[in-house]
Amino acid sequence: MSLSSSASSELVSTKQPHPVSASAEMTDVAEVIRVRGIVQGVGFRPTVYQLARQCHLRGTVCNDGQGVLIQVAGTRAAIEEFIRRLQAEKPPLAKIEAIARQPLSQVTLPDTFIILPSIHNTVHTSISPDAATCPQCLADTLDPYSRWYRYPFTNCTHCGPRLSIIRSIPYDRANTSMASFVLCPECRQNYEDVSDRRFHAQPVACHRCGPRAWLQRADGRPIVADMFSMMDDVDAACTLLQRGEIVAIKGIGGIHLACDATQEAAVQKLRQKKHRYHKPFALMARDLAIVEQYCWVSQLEKNLLESSAAPIVLLQRKEVNPGLPAIAPAVAPDTTTLGFLLPYTPLHHLLLRRMQRPIVLTSGNLSDEPQCIDNQEALTKLGSIADYFLLHNREIVNRVDDSVVKVALGQPQVLRRARGYAPAPLRLPQGFEQAPSILAMGGELKNTFCLIRQGEAILSQHLGDLEHAAAFAAYHNTLELYLHLFEHRPDAIALDLHPEYLSTKLGKDLAAAIAPDAARAVHEIQHHHAHVAACMAENALPIDTTPVLGIALDGLGFGDDGTLWGGEFLLADYRRYQRLARFKPVALIGGVQAIRQPWRNTYAHLIAAFDWADLERQYLSLDLIQFLQKQPRALLDQLLEKHIHAPLASSCGRLFDAVAAAVGLCRESVSYEGQGAIALETAATQFLHTMSDMGHAYPFLIDRTTPDLLSLDPHPLWQNLLQDLHQGLAPGEIAAKFHLGLAEAIAHLVRLLRQHHEFHQVALTGGVFQNQLLLEQVYQRLIQAGLTVLVHRQVPSNDGGLSLGQGAIAAARLLATPS
Numbered sequence: 001m002s003l004s005s006s007a008s009s010e011l012v013s014t015k016q017p018h019p020v021s022a023s024a025e026m027t028d029v030a031e032v033i034r035v036r037g038i039v040q041g042v043g044f045r046p047t048v049y050q051l052a053r054q055c056h057l058r059g060t061v062c063n064d065g066q067g068v069l070i071q072v073a074g075t076r077a078a079i080e081e082f083i084r085r086l087q088a089e090k091p092p093l094a095k096i097e098a099i100a101r102q103p104l105s106q107v108t109l110p111d112t113f114i115i116l117p118s119i120h121n122t123v124h125t126s127i128s129p130d131a132a133t134c135p136q137c138l139a140d141t142l143d144p145y146s147r148w149y150r151y152p153f154t155n156c157t158h159c160g161p162r163l164s165i166i167r168s169i170p171y172d173r174a175n176t177s178m179a180s181f182v183l184c185p186e187c188r189q190n191y192e193d194v195s196d197r198r199f200h201a202q203p204v205a206c207h208r209c210g211p212r213a214w215l216q217r218a219d220g221r222p223i224v225a226d227m228f229s230m231m232d233d234v235d236a237a238c239t240l241l242q243r244g245e246i247v248a249i250k251g252i253g254g255i256h257l258a259c260d261a262t263q264e265a266a267v268q269k270l271r272q273k274k275h276r277y278h279k280p281f282a283l284m285a286r287d288l289a290i291v292e293q294y295c296w297v298s299q300l301e302k303n304l305l306e307s308s309a310a311p312i313v314l315l316q317r318k319e320v321n322p323g324l325p326a327i328a329p330a331v332a333p334d335t336t337t338l339g340f341l342l343p344y345t346p347l348h349h350l351l352l353r354r355m356q357r358p359i360v361l362t363s364g365n366l367s368d369e370p371q372c373i374d375n376q377e378a379l380t381k382l383g384s385i386a387d388y389f390l391l392h393n394r395e396i397v398n399r400v401d402d403s404v405v406k407v408a409l410g411q412p413q414v415l416r417r418a419r420g421y422a423p424a425p426l427r428l429p430q431g432f433e434q435a436p437s438i439l440a441m442g443g444e445l446k447n448t449f450c451l452i453r454q455g456e457a458i459l460s461q462h463l464g465d466l467e468h469a470a471a472f473a474a475y476h477n478t479l480e481l482y483l484h485l486f487e488h489r490p491d492a493i494a495l496d497l498h499p500e501y502l503s504t505k506l507g508k509d510l511a512a513a514i515a516p517d518a519a520r521a522v523h524e525i526q527h528h529h530a531h532v533a534a535c536m537a538e539n540a541l542p543i544d545t546t547p548v549l550g551i552a553l554d555g556l557g558f559g560d561d562g563t564l565w566g567g568e569f570l571l572a573d574y575r576r577y578q579r580l581a582r583f584k585p586v587a588l589i590g591g592v593q594a595i596r597q598p599w600r601n602t603y604a605h606l607i608a609a610f611d612w613a614d615l616e617r618q619y620l621s622l623d624l625i626q627f628l629q630k631q632p633r634a635l636l637d638q639l640l641e642k643h644i645h646a647p648l649a650s651s652c653g654r655l656f657d658a659v660a661a662a663v664g665l666c667r668e669s670v671s672y673e674g675q676g677a678i679a680l681e682t683a684a685t686q687f688l689h690t691m692s693d694m695g696h697a698y699p700f701l702i703d704r705t706t707p708d709l710l711s712l713d714p715h716p717l718w719q720n721l722l723q724d725l726h727q728g729l730a731p732g733e734i735a736a737k738f739h740l741g742l743a744e745a746i747a748h749l750v751r752l753l754r755q756h757h758e759f760h761q762v763a764l765t766g767g768v769f770q771n772q773l774l775l776e777q778v779y780q781r782l783i784q785a786g787l788t789v790l791v792h793r794q795v796p797s798n799d800g801g802l803s804l805g806q807g808a809i810a811a812a813r814l815l816a817t818p819s
Helices: 044-054 076-088 135-142 185-192 233-242 264-274 288-294 299-305 346-351 375-382 469-485 502-514 527-538 599-609 612-619 623-629 633-642 652-662 675-685 715-726 731-754 772-784 799-816
Strands: 011-014 028-038 058-064 067-075 095-103 113-115 213-217 247-250 255-260 282-284 312-317 337-341 359-363 388-392 404-408 411-416 438-440 450-453 456-459 492-496 522-525 548-558 564-572 577-583 648-651 701-703 710-713 761-765 788-790
Touching (some): 044 067, 233 255, 233 346, 255 264, 264 359, 299 312, 299 404, 346 388, 404 772, 469 502, 492 799, 527 564, 564 731, 648 652, 675 731, 731 772, 761 772
Parallel strands (some): 058 113, 247 388, 282 337, 312 404, 492 522, 577 710, 761 788
Antiparallel strands (some): 213 388, 255 359
16 A cells, blocks of 8 residues: 555455345445544535435534544445545545444434534544645636625635644634634635535635735835726735835735746845845746746646646746746746646635736745744745835635645656645555654754644644744644644654754653653654665555665765765665665764855865875866865864864765866855755756766765675776866856766766665655656666666655654564564
């Protein structure tokens, strides 16, 4: 069974008598049917009601803490037909994980079929992710004869807010931020009419009784009415965007900052005020036709853009027709891709109704802080950035960022799992059904946490980098909310091995509160083992699987030997691992400064491979060597010699930084994680079509000095790279030769390891494998070698997937421990 919440993973567990005769089929029987999964707030009970009536069944249906509870009576054939149709005709947002059936006796059922009020008991059900506006609600919003005409909050059981507004389960209006909005008679009729698609749609509302949106100036001064005659506030905001203003817009899961993406001055102003100087901005376009004016869009990418999740999809740019306004260069500098999403709320649809070009839509925050969700917070923090605010009075209970997805190897690959995907549960593979309740804390960067229970994993939405105080506070608050929402009382806590991670420290504090012997409740998980386990779990490898070779490539993670790892080849199952090979460790000169200033990595690699005097003698004419001469080399060498603030790290991510800086890409500094690697991949793609054979790839050396721990040594790479720089090769060609050489070196090392260790599957994981070029090159070579290659699809390969791996490892170890 795959780790999935899709229909393909549905289970039917049936406890009923052996087959009976045809005459017995006509005798009424009764059953209690328990349905688990995402079955609340998605129109599941009305579907049950309608199908039961059509199958001539009598009984009841209600929500409770475990999902949906159905009691039915009728002929056995009718009940079987009901079950079949329930799975085939479930509502669009419903995801059935399991159906359990038992005979029912000594219970008096009504003469017809009815829907009962929710039962409040222990929570074992799921919460639906927020969903993009469905076609029917969009039609209502744009229909001048509809009472929802131009209403920014139109929704039904097929769409609208879910996670972002919920306070507790069951998912009833009283448990959401819609509780303060009293239904008008018309909406009450829709809400109570079982044949209406708004039946028990908890956020249902209209102009008369629901939330409202308004436009205001950042400086508090009144808006001149004559400026926007004949416009409502949402339409007026569109005009402001067209005029080059920056508008803060409150959506479903947070507040965004927006401007016209074709006006360079507006985009540059937004960058400077937000202090986000280089990281690409996301774009929103009115419809797919506008997206296709600027990017190539495959059918799979169209499906992703138009799905109920409505993520940001990374797309390849194309040449823009001369008559169209070009995307401002400042939107996504030095990249060959643009991140587009389509409107996913009625407010966005109305905002862009008259907008013929894309807008920037980026998180409403100062760089690296959590996205604002509260009106007053936004006015305070964003007042110096936005010129206007388009706000509303529906409270956002849970902050939910936009998800980010791309297509790699012909399949979707989630890079950031948030709105539209979280917190839909992920079914764990075979063998995890009896796993105890576990809380996995995640890492430090791109954090998520994970709740393990009843054979499923509930992964939180993306929570960001915890090194920022505001982000850590938001992480703590969201964690408390999830524990409350799901009534999750963990028996054990899984956390990263790094002692200084804030998530690790918090996890140890929580463990002390849940167990007298806190040490027994804590499971410290090595960073890269967690990466590998997450990939294994996502690919449905059972708990007792034979070991796989996990290739975990990222920036940094704490190793079990107390050193920093980041380029690891682990022979691993869920419970244990053996480190077979690594990237050759190189010093991080200045510690964290080496992450912020890529040239430090270049210098560390060069000094590890060559004598500086030889470099000056042979390559003094190179801009690279002249740049390094101007740095405080005496201090750097002293740090290296005395091992002060220069820890060794087997980091693949830092190798990318070193090569990028060497060819002049992001040499002096970076403003966001992975900037150098992205620039290097972008440069490489422009030259790869000229590479006809592997003779153009840079060589690596496999160091066998330690037989039980091989090292991938880039020394030959640097010899060739310096020669190419000396001959004046373009950065893009050098970048391409680096990518191909690294892919071939990884594949060669795997083939070598296979001669001495038994494995048939290879898991590619870690943030470096977000590099599509490297992923494809490594994947192809390993497939050609006859190996099965596991990659990430539903869970990020970066640290956003760590918590899933942590939880799976802790669960496997606990299940193997005698009670």
